[in-house]
Structures are given as C-alpha cells and as structure tokens.
Amino acid sequence: MEIKNFDSKTGKKxxxxxxxxxxxxxxxxxxxxxxxxxxxxxxLEKLKTK
Structure with a gap:
C-alpha cells in the first residue's frame, strides 16, 4: 500500500x-x-544554486 503525502482535495503536503x-x-x-x-x-533546484 502506497502512503499518500498530499491531500487529494487541496494538494497541500x-x-x-x-x-x-x-x-x-x-x-x-x-x-x-x-x-x-x-x-x-x-x-527549481538548479535555479536555487545560482
């Protein structure tokens, strides 16, 4: 069984x-x-390092 980390209604973590x-x-x-x-x-990670 896979545990979901995001709310299916809001998309929030x-x-x-x-x-x-x-x-x-x-x-x-x-x-x-x-x-x-x-x-x-x-x-996003690449942009963060610049």
Whole structure:
C-alpha cells in the first residue's frame, strides 16, 4: 500500500518529508515545496544554486 503525502482535495503536503519522492527516486526526501513541484523539481533546484 502506497502512503499518500498530499491531500487529494487541496494538494497541500501532509508531512514535511515524502516517504518516497517519485521524482528523485529517493526515500524520506524533503524538497521544501508545497505542493509537489513534480518534474519541475530539478529546474527549481538548479535555479536555487545560482
């Protein structure tokens, strides 16, 4: 059973970390965004480092 970390009605994050980030393919990942940026996560992280 997959545990959802986002409210299906509002899209807001329930827990500060995702049990499994489907974008990064990493467990217990905290991107710091609310709601999930999805595939744009890599771009946002790249822009953050500049």
């Amino acid at each position: 329930i827990n500060p970390t995702c049990q499994y980030c489907w974008v990064k393919k990493q467990g217990n990942y905290a991107c710091g965004y609310d709601p999930c940026p999805g595939i744009h996560l890599f771009l």
